[in-house]
Amino acid sequence: MTNPADKYADEALRIDPVKMRSDADLVRGRFWDKLRASLSRLPFAQKLIAARYAATDPATPVRDKAVLLGALAYFIMPLDAIPDFVSLLGFTDDLGVLLLALRTASGAIRPEHHAKAREWLDGGPLATADPDEVARGRVIDHE
Structure with missing residues (x-):
């Protein structure tokens, strides 16, 4: 049946x-x-994107670059302390790590990084790092 x-x-x-x-x-x-x-x-989206710009800026001090890149990598990683798929809690550890990094490296995130982040959020393209800067070893991350 x-x-x-x-x-x-x-x-x-x-x-x-x-x-x-x-x-x-x-x-x-x-x-x-x-x-x-x-x-x-998202209340922290502009800060997160500005941190990405600061982390790839050749003028950012290496210590701040390392802090920001570590936090951004943690945000991207699929496995972390609280898996991202856990409802409501999944991104709390990511947010905590990001907020700590943003506080630690706050002086390295300059107004132009925030302006680029706002521009991207408003519809502008996401700028990539200059390959020549990367070749000289001054930029850690690029697309």
């Missing part, structure tokens, strides 16, 4: 190529803008 719910499940799982194409166009056209807009509402 078949379960009546199976009929509805089969209907729900049917792939509609027109809808799929429409969804793909929507994702291609608006995903990054939506993500950027969502990030801009």
